[in-house]
Amino acid sequence: MPAPSNTKGAGSGQQTGVYVYGILPGDVKLTEKTRGIGNGEVTLVRSGDLAALVSEVNLGQPLGTPEDFEAHQELADSAAAGSPILPLRFGAVLDSQDAVMEELLDAHRDEFTAALRELDGRSQYVVRGRYLEPAILKEILTENREAAELAEQIRGADPDAARNEQIRLGMIITSAIEAKRQEDTSAFVEAAQGSYVAASLREPTHELDAVYVAFLVEDDQADDLRQAVDDLAAGQEGRVECDVLGPMAPWDFTGGQEPEN
Numbered sequence: 001m002p003a004p005s006n007t008k009g010a011g012s013g014q015q016t017g018v019y020v021y022g023i024l025p026g027d028v029k030l031t032e033k034t035r036g037i038g039n040g041e042v043t044l045v046r047s048g049d050l051a052a053l054v055s056e057v058n059l060g061q062p063l064g065t066p067e068d069f070e071a072h073q074e075l076a077d078s079a080a081a082g083s084p085i086l087p088l089r090f091g092a093v094l095d096s097q098d099a100v101m102e103e104l105l106d107a108h109r110d111e112f113t114a115a116l117r118e119l120d121g122r123s124q125y126v127v128r129g130r131y132l133e134p135a136i137l138k139e140i141l142t143e144n145r146e147a148a149e150l151a152e153q154i155r156g157a158d159p160d161a162a163r164n165e166q167i168r169l170g171m172i173i174t175s176a177i178e179a180k181r182q183e184d185t186s187a188f189v190e191a192a193q194g195s196y197v198a199a200s201l202r203e204p205t206h207e208l209d210a211v212y213v214a215f216l217v218e219d220d221q222a223d224d225l226r227q228a229v230d231d232l233a234a235g236q237e238g239r240v241e242c243d244v245l246g247p248m249a250p251w252d253f254t255g256g257q258e259p260e261n
Helices: 066-080 097-106 109-119 133-143 145-154 163-191 219-234
Strands: 016-025 042-047 050-058 122-131 198-201 209-218 240-248
Touching (some): 016 097, 133 145
Antiparallel strands (some): 042 050, 198 209
C-alpha cells in the first residue's frame, strides 16, 4: 500500500498555506463544520474520485505544538469513522488548493485510489497492555535467583554502598521485562488470529509496556478482536492492564504519523 508522504512546503513569503490531513474518496461529505490546526475551518478539496481534507494555516506560526498534533490526529480519526482515509504525515502544507489538486490528488490518483479501495470497510485498533509493577517485579524475583539475592542484599542497605547491586538488579529486571514483553506480545497477536487483516508491532514507549500492537480490522470483526483481547486479558488479571483503542485512522498501515500517547 502506498504511503502518502509529506508534500512540499508553501512558497517563501506566503502568509498562509493549505494544510492537508488526509486523502478520502471524492464523494465523501462533511456532516458538520470542524476546526483544524490554528482553529482553521476544515474543508474538502475535490478532484474527480478523490478528496483532500484540508484547512488554511498561518505560515507565520510554526507547526508542532501538542495542540497541532492533537488536531491532526483527531480530524483523521473522526473522518475514518465514516470513510476510508489515507492520513498524511504531520506537517503536509501546500501553496494553495490548486496545488493540492495538481501536486497531490492528480499526481497520485492511481495509487491513492487503489489504497482507499483496499482500506474500505477497515479501521485500525491499537491494543496496549502495561505490566502492573508490583506483580511483574514479584514474578521476576521468583523466577530469577540472582535477582532475588540482589534484592535481599539491597534491602535495608546503605544506597551508596549497594550501588553496584542496584545497577545489576536494574539490568536484570529490564532484560526480563523485554523478554516477557516479546512473549506476551506474541501471545496477544496469536490469540487475535482470525479477527484482523494485518498487525503492526509498535515500539514500547514505557518501561512497563507489555503489549503495544496496531491491528487493521474489518469493521464487522471489531467485536471479535475486542473479545479475543478480553479473553486473554482475563487470564492476565492482576498482572497486565489492557486497553483496546479505536476505531481510528490506519496510521500504522499507510505511512501516517500518529502522535504518541
